[in-house]
Amino acid sequence: MAKKGNEAPGKGFSEQLLRWDREQNRRQMPWKGEKDPYKIWLSEIILQQTRVEHGVSYYNEFVRNFPDIKKLANASEEKIFKLWEGLGYYSRCRNLIATARSIALERNGVFPKTYEEIVTLKGVGPYTAAAISSFAFNLPYAVVDGNVFRVLARIFGIDTPTDSTEGKKYFAQLANELIDKKKAGAYNQAIMDFGAMICKPVPHCDQCVFNKSCYALLNKKINELPVKEKKISIKKRWFYYLLIEHNNQLAIRQRTAKDIWQQLYEFPMIENTQDLEQDGILARAEKQNWFIRGKYEVVTQSPVYKQQLSHQLIAGKFIHIRVKNKPAQADWQWVNETGLGKFAFPRVINQFLQKAREQSLF
DNA sequence: GACCCGTGGAG
DNA sequence: TCTCCAAGGGT
Structure with missing residues (x-):
């Protein structure tokens, strides 16, 4: 069923990716390099299914109004929702409030430090838990978001649908094989930046460091990968x-x-x-x-x-x-x-x- | 596993 | 105008 194309993950992938990051990646964002798990968590919740350009001003306003998690936990829901207004997916805001209050009350405001604890927080799934774990604590958990689906599907020629259970499992496993466990945070940031800057939906293959080996480019399948199967009805x-x-x-x-x-x-x-x-x-x-x-x-x-x-x-x-x-x-x-x-x-x-x-x- | 949850930019 | 989809998660 699932054609895996260029299967061998290639030892060089993470090295090449991190070299691209060091030498060519100029992407800047307010939370990049941030080590405070509260701010990382906040940025990740805001960015779920949301373009960075849309989320930036919201992130800055939240940090300005709530510099730490107790400030957020003590704020009124009215005020927090007003700051979230226009971002969409308002369950994120409800879960944000619930998690802030539970950490403030039950953990005295101290953010949990393990993946297993982090992933139990409301509104935090596998992606967000991996992001917080790796950025704040350098724990070796690979992020799998829309960027990662696109980059891996194209470079390694994977046509398993990303919105299937099998696809999610396969991409997650591959991502966790590829990650540089000693530089988990840098690796995760790099692959998402790479997807956002180079391997975009309409990619810049002329600037791509993988353009000698990319399955999709070599087989003219840029527009075929990644694969999604479900169509939504309106x-x-x-x-x-x-x-x-x-x-x-x-x-x-x-x-x-x-x-x-x-x-x-x-x-x-x-x-x-x-x-x-x-x-x-x-x-x-x-x-x-x-x-x-x-x-x-x-x-x-x-x-x-x-x-x-x-x-x-x-x-x-x-x-x-x-x-x-x-x-x-x-x-x-x-x-x-x-x-x-x-x-x-x-x-x-x-x-x-x-x-x-x-x-x-x- | 299928379906639901916002908004806005790009092509 | 229309389609796709973006640092996903909950039910």
């Missing part, structure tokens, strides 16, 4: 947000369901599996006693704002409504425009708010 959802205004304040609520954007805030929202006319939206809102027929006015309705998620396409519409009587919904908070700034919202809402402010609708 579900479409319609979100009708109601900007319910009373006494210059708007109602917001926190999302608590096991769904996208859990723990972020939103305006009271009617969801539908297909497009819905304004009358239908208002009827459903009335049925939930959000406002009473005849006792409100519709101020405006926005155009459609679309947001593409990894598995869903959200179509959001915003209907501004002024009510005469203040609805009594237990899970609503009433905030003025300034107050909105304290809460973390999904992108689609922030895009609307930005546009609304530009047009001074508030």
